[in-house]
Amino acid sequence: MTDTAPTGGLDRRGFFRAGVAATATLAALGPLEALSARTAGAAPLTKRQSSPDYGPLSPVRDQTTGLPLLALPRGFEYLSYGWTGDVMSDGTPTPGMHDGMAAFTRRDGRIALVRNHEQGGYTGAFTEPAYDPAATGGTTNLVFDPEKGEFTESWASLSGTIRNCAGGPTPWGTWLTCEETTEIGPDGTRHGYVFEVPFDRKGDPSPLKGMGRFSHEAVAVDPGTGIVYLTEDATPSGFYRYLPRKRGKLEAGGTLQMLVVETPEGSSYSTYTDGTGTRYRTSWVTVPNPDYAPGETRPAEQGAALGAAVFRRLEGAWWGNDRVYIVSTSGGPKGQGQVFEYDPRTERMRVLFASPDATVLNNPDNICVSPRGGIVLCEDGSEGEYLHGLTTDGEIFPFALNRVVIPEGGVPGKKVAPGDYSGSEWCGSTFEPKRGNWLFVNAQTPGITFAITGPWRRGSL
Secondary structure, three states, X not given: OOOOOOOOOOOHHHHHHHHHHHOOOOOOOOHHXXXXXXXXXXXOOOEOOOEOOXXXXXXXXXOOOOOOOEEEEOOOEEEEEOOOOOEOXXXXXXXXXXXXXXXXEOOOOOEXXXXXXXXXXXXXXXXXXXXXXXXXXXXXXXXXXXXXXXXEEEEEEEEEEOOXXXXXXXXXXXXXXXXXXXXXXXXXXXXXXXXXXXOOOOOOXXXXXXXXXXXXXXXXXXXXXXXXXXXXXXXXXXXXXXXEOOOOOHHHOEEEEEEEEOOOOOOOOEOOOOOOOOEEEEEEEEOOOOOOOOOOOOHHHHXXXXXXXXXXXXXXXXXXXXXXXXXXXXXXXXXXXEEEEEEOOOOEEEEEEEOOOOOOOOOEEEEEEOOOOOEEEEEOOOOOOEEEEEOOOOOEEEEEEEOOEEOOOOOOOOOOOOEEOOOOOEEEEEEOOOOOOEEEEEEOOOOEEEEEEOXXXXXXX
8 A cells, every 4th residue: 555645278188087087986875865865745846047066057069069069067078979970880870869878888998888769760770680671760889988088989789670769778788778669560560679789789689578568668677686677658657577587588588567556445556646755565467468469458558457556658767776766757746757766675666756847847758877876867848958967955956958059051070950959858868887977968859979077076966
């Protein structure tokens, strides 16, 4: 049952080397603990005009193009890479619609990234291997040298999928890329699956059908058990877990289950309007037919019929502090978003916060956490396209603002058309593992990947 009712003048490499040295010592975990301490009676979140530590935002020039593409706090710098149309190391033009992404540390100290491309349509796959040769979505892989502050390599790793939105990293060094759709291709190929892509080679075009067919959004993997937690971008949506038969061998099959919020009535529970501090006791039910066919009942409705809870548009997910953090983009009393925390050890869940107003947080999407414990939320609303940070006092502040405007005549060497792209959503935020000196993030349109560094230890990220 529920416990409560329901730039200027800096040498680029010199600056980057100084930034690495300045952040070598990581701060203790703080923001998640502070946020977790909030209760139902706490004051609603407020939004600062700027970070109390990093300070206000101002335009900063891209070290690659010289254009002021982002606004950042004083002392932060960035470079751009992998623009839509840029030719990658393997000769493939970079696909568009950059979305979810994760970072991995290679043995040589360089950072490997796997990046989604949320492309729709059936005009042809951009690389092999391809699940559906007609489908245009997929993933690309990047390599970044954190000491030199340079991207060094990129290649196409998987295609033939549709609307690869988010996903999540695994402890064994792969990226789980998720199709946010249940479309049927022109030749009858069913979409709506999860695929696995290693950080250092091509991906596997075989869908992980045991993880269900639905509008997948993000995943978070428990490193201790290998259990995969999954979100669904739909309303009603379910919060799922996949129990693999063999840890780290997802293709070997497993069981898909959907979260139950236990109530005295024993019926399906709606979290749609629950506010900050709402707490739940939970259990799980097995979804009878995860890989449903057209005309059959989709997994969320199967689970709800068995008493599972329903959510409004679950999107971002992140594993940390031995818990799963998940985002409902349009949940909460004001429909502006919720962040839930699920503790698998105690089988308890709670609403860490629900946005009280669009001016505080407007429909959060992707979520990530730095090695220092700081939270970054990607905003996907109409009140301005910000990357938000979370203070140790539970306050939201803008960390970065999209200012991407391509001038008439375009950018030398780039194929992106002139125009104002400042309304594009942020996607795929992910920190360099362990040290956390670099934050990688995408502007979905026109499709640009940014690498940001600076005095992280000065603030709560």
